[in-house]
Amino acid sequence: MVMEKAPAFSTLAIHAGAQPDPATGARATPIYQTTSYVFDDVDHAAALFNLETFGNIYTRIMNPTQAVLEERVAALEGGTAALAVASGHAAQCVIFHTLLSPGDEFVAARQLYGGSINQFNHAFKKFGWTVAWADADDISSFEQALSPNTKAIFIESIANPGGIVTDIEAIAKIAKTAGVPLIVDNTLATPYLCQAKAHGADIIVHSLTKFLGGHGNSVGGVIVDCGTFDWIGSGKYPTLSEPCESYNGIIFAETFGDFAFAIACRVLALRDLGPCISPFNAFLILTGIETLPLRLQAHSDNAAAVAAWLQTHDKVVWVNYAGLDGNRYQSLAKKYCPKGAGAVFTFGLQGGYEAGVNLVGKVNLFSHLANIGDTRSLIIHPASTTHSQLTPDQRRSAGAGDDVVRLSVGLEDKDDIIADLDQALAQI
Amino acid sequence: MVRHLNRPTHSVMNHDAYSDRYILDILNTHKIIAMVGASANKVRPSYFAMKYLMAKGYRIIPVNPGLAGQNILGQTVYSRVTEIGEPVGIVDIFRNSEAALAITKDAITIGAKVVWMQLGVRNDEAAALAEQAGLKVVMNRCPKIEYGRHSGEISWAGVNSRTISSVRPKLAPRGYQHRLIRSSD
Structure with missing residues (x-):
């Protein structure tokens, strides 16, 4: 049966992404504990490697259990696609690897999880990415922190640990005027409490380890592409808008439209940096989300x-x-x-x-x-x-x-x- | 981004959103597609879409005046929709919004059943003409993405298919990594 009305949040939390298994009829999402997938034929293999068709190659890049988790979170956030990775930190690394080049900058709220502050100040410096800090309690500080090299703004919806609620719409306006995507870490609020896309987020990131998984048993992270940023119109993000050498010259934003960012994160940053989530963790987190x-x-x-x-x-x-x-x-x-x-x-x-x-x-x-x-x-x-x-x-x-x-x-x-x-x- | 051309004050149907049933009905009914703007360049979206839809059992007839008489993926290229000497179900427009009007008129002339404009392509004047002539119209959508949504294949890439179902997906005869779209019942 075809559903004509968009399902509500609680329905999506249980069903989004998860049809019965086509091979066995298993109703719960199976744990596909495999590294690799048999190609249907030689042409199919080539088509997968060229990104011409959808399908599974190798679990460092995609896995059917992980895919259900990704679609589930994308649906709950109202995004076009998502990518699950090994941790929230890995998610941030993959996002910035896709957006930035050496010499680029981004603006981040000072009120962040301490681990993110360390990652931005120290680890990212080795990639040549520079963070400029702003104050979530002083919206004008975000404008002041912008430079011609700024490529993104990063905030937490509810900041950890301070209990600060960030004025997402005010900062989204600044990001829009500056022509850069707004990245919102929605870990503490989850999409149940805060619909960050509706308030102007272009990219949403979570530590799945926290409330989405919810049971303290699995580490994971996820990136949600809201499908709202015009990469081709911007021209400031060559990974999305220029021919890609490692895929025979395809242009991601042209080929994948409003889910190009999520695909680029997967088939470039995740493929090459390697922080994939385990299928077992994906399964446990997915089960947690059903009761979110x-x-x-x-x-x-x-x-x-x-x-x-x-x-x-x-x-x-x-x-x-x-x-x-x-x-x-x-x-x-x-x-x-x-x-x-x-x-x-x-x-x-x-x-x-x-x-x-x-x-x-x-x-x-x-x-x-x-x-x-x-x-x-x-x-x-x-x-x-x-x-x-x-x-x-x-x-x-x-x-x-x-x-x-x-x-x-x-x-x-x-x-x-x-x-x-x-x-x-x-x-x- | 989509440019809205000649949007009429009253439209025959709403083209901002299509029901799943409407799209499924089209993809389940019409298996011959004339693809206007088909490309021989192997990294162009139109090439990807043509190859994908052929693998799903659609007959694709490429149309591109610059490549007329040549082959793309083994299919003879025609210069214009009106040159195709066989019945066509869907005319799929991989051109800009301005070009869609003339192509739509050709689609009406040859008795096609559906005018389908690709992602980013929208021409409301053309849509109104086609609907008056009894054709169905889809704008700003990609048939490959729609097929992927309704077969579940696109979900392998973490894409939000915006569909939920408790029915087991249908495997295609070609193998485990190929699925069929749902019926439109």
Whole structure:
């Protein structure tokens, strides 16, 4: 039967990309644990290598389990195509490898996951790519950071760890005027809470490891092509708009239209750099996504209850959760994340660095570890861990000062979550 | 980007979006396609589309005045749609939007059933003429991509097919990496 009405989010979370297996009828997506695929004939093999036809060659470039995951995320984000890779960091590397050449620059919000700040400042320097930092709380700083060599703007929709909600539309306008794509890391919000494409994102990136997978069992990353950027009209991105030497001179934007960016990421950057996702991880993440709408609503509701409780505690100096009344990001959260402000936020303790280090040693239900977006509640003191390689100034501006504790509120009963924090706070 | 030419104030049908049923009906019914703007250059999108659709069992008749009398993928090239001496189901236009009007008039002349304009090609005046003559019209779409969407093949590349289905996809006789499109029921 042909469906005439576009399916809603919850339906897509379960069905997008996943028809029954054509060879066996298996209804759950099989784990295609294979390196390679038999060609149907000699012409078919040649056509695949020339990108003339769709199909599978080698799991470093594509895999049928991975493909279901990709289509699922593309559908949930409203994009034209997606590419899943080994991690969120790999996804960023592949995106910039496709967009930039040595000597190029990009502008990024200072309020990012600490690992991204390191990647942009240090690892990317070796590729000859330079980051110019801007301030998500000062939109004009993005314009000031632009140069003639700027090729992209990068932001997080909800920034990690600070609980900052970024004004995506305002920054999208600046990107449009500058003629560069806006890349939005939508990891903390997920497409359930924030539809970044509708607000002007051209490329969306996720760490699949977090809320999309959602169970703390698999590392992965994904790139979503929103199909909104005119690569040929721009002319600033030769990988997309010029004949490609390694594919007999095809022009990606001409051949693949509004999903050219995703294809170029796959058949150039992923093919040549190699950070592919394992089919088993793709399967686990895919299974996690089926319950994304239920989980994210429960995560977000639990986080709102925990944040409200923390605000009343006398050892807590401040709570930065955009879902709280009076929070400076509340209006942005209502606009960009109307169903809830997510499950990751920070609060400040009396007693600064020492108190933070102490607290993470006293919890019993919360796990002290460097991840977010698990079913379990998680806690970390960023200044001594995830953000410890940054300077004190960088830590403060990233929302990871000495007194800051970050929570990723899980799916346990909210009273149990609060009771654990209560007993831990009583001991410091 | 699509240029909208001579968009009439009232259109016979909405050409901003097509239902899956409409596209499937066309691709399941008409198996002979005249491809205007067919190219012998092996990296041009029209060459890719011609080769792909031939592998799916369509007969493709290439039309290109610059290559008339030569062969592309073993098929004789005609200078103009009106030179083709056999019934044609779909006239697929791989030319710019301006050129689509004259080609559409030729399609009407030879009794083709569908005028199909490629991605980026749209001419509403031509569409209205064709519809008045009883032809179906598709604009700003690629038959290769549409076939890939409805067979599930395009999903192998992580592309959002914008279709969901609990029905097992149909394998084509040629092998496991070839699928058939769904019926339009």
